Amino acid sequence: MVRSGSRAESSLTGGKQVTKRNNILYSQKLAPYIFVLPxxxxxxLFFAYPVYSTVIMSFQEVFPGQVTFVGLDNYKELWNPTFFKAVKNSTIYTVxxxxxxxxxxxxxxxxxxxxxxxxKNFFRSVTFIPALISIVVLGIIFRLxxxxxxxxxxxQFIGLFGLEKIAWLNSASTSMLVLLVIATFRWIGVNLLYFLAxxxxxPHSLYESAEIDGASTWVKFTRITMPLLKPISIYVLTISIYGGYSMFVxxxxxxxxxxxxxxxxxTIVGYLYRTGLEKGELGFGSAVGITLLLLTLAITFIQLKFFGMFKREE
Structure with missing residues (x-):
């Protein structure tokens, strides 16, 4: 009887252990952290540590086998006409x-x-297909x-209207126009899908109620569509700002x-590539990258603050 009782007790204890383990695996408190862990x-690994390393490197002069702390010298060297021209070009392109x-x-x-x-499906596909084309291939095509x-x-096209040939890539205005055409051709379908989603x-009932009240198409667009699309619009604006300042390829x-x-x-990224990789000035290139990061963060913060995204909704 004692042995059977001990066996029963041990089986109960084992059951409690299994239940305890199951509670850990299926814990509602632990599950969110497990899902967020990846x-x-x-x-x-791929953002925080590289940014930290870049910040440290921006205060250094890095050569093969030799690292020297130079303080703010790399950031002082940023005050040069070439860097300001890169910032100007990136800003104009982004705007x-x-x-x-x-x-x-x-x-x-x-x-x-x-x-x-x-x-509808045909036009969605047609507008989105350019986003699938390699930017390398796209750049070569537009260069030709x-x-x-x-x-x-x-x-040849403008020659049909009696106009003389243009050196498109040798002028600041026409080259920026070409870059804008490339961006429009490639990304208009992506942003269209965001807005379409x-x-x-x-709810279509909102438009039906507005039609009953006699609202015009413009009123429905400005009073219903635009306010309810505000989160999507801000998201598209944010990624467009990032995409504009990070343009390089x-x-x-x-x-x-x-x-x-x-x-x-x-562009700013092009200047980073020129100084950091082509010339091998990794410390100065890191300073350019950190400056670009701070610039985009500041602009993004300002536009989010302007659109009231930091306000608590009542």
């Missing part, structure tokens, strides 16, 4: 892309979301299209290298 690990890649996809998304629109020769596609989440492929006439195609 993101935390990847964030620390122009914002003026095109936010309102145009929004209007197109409204048309595609309309019940009267036909062949906007070449300075008379046989270039765009010069937001429009499909707006487009300019690099357009000029077949990181050298353009009078640096008309030089």
């Amino acid at each position: 993101f935390i690990i990847s964030f620390c 122009l892309t914002l003026l095109v890649l936010i309102p145009v996809p929004l209007v197109l998304a409204v048309f595609l979301n309309s019940k009267k629109m036909k062949a 299209m906007f070449g300075g020769q008379e046989t270039a596609l765009m010069n 937001g429009l499909q989440n707006i 487009e300019s690099y492929m357009l000029y077949a290298g990181n050298k353009s006439p009078n640096d008309i195609g030089l």
Whole structure:
């Protein structure tokens, strides 16, 4: 009897242990941390640690086998005409892309979301396909299209109207136009899908109620569509700002290298590439990268503050 009782007690104890283990595995308190853990690990390895290393390196002069602390000398060297031209080019490019890649996809998304629109899936596919094309291939194609020769596609096109050939890539205004065309061709479909997803989440009953009250199309767009698309619009604005200031490959492929006439195609990332990799000045290149990071963070913070994203909704 004693042995059987001890066996029963041990079996009960074992059952409690199994239950305890199951509680740990299926704990509602522990589960969120387990799901977030892969993101935390990847964030620390691929963002936090590289940024920390770059910050440290920006105060150093790095040569093979030799590292020297130089304080703020790298940041003082940033005050030069080439860096300011790179900032100017990146800023102009970002502003122009914002003026095109936010309102145009929004209007197109409204048309595609309309019940009267036909062949919706076809137009969605057509606008999104350019995003799947390699930027390397795209840059080569546009370099050939906007070449300075008379046989270039765009010069042949303007020749039909009696205009003389244009050296598209040798002028600051026309080269920026080409970069804007590349950005529009590649990203308009992506932003369109963002806005289209937001429009499909707006209850159609709101538009029906507005129509009963006699609201016009413009009133429905400004009073219903735009306010409810605010989170999507801010997200698209944020990634567009980041994409504008981080642009590099487009300019690099357009000029077949990181050298353009009078640096008309030089961007901040291009300047980082030139100093950090081409010239081997890793410390100075790190200072350029940290400055770019702080610039984009400041602009993003200002626009989020302006749109009231930090206010608690009541």
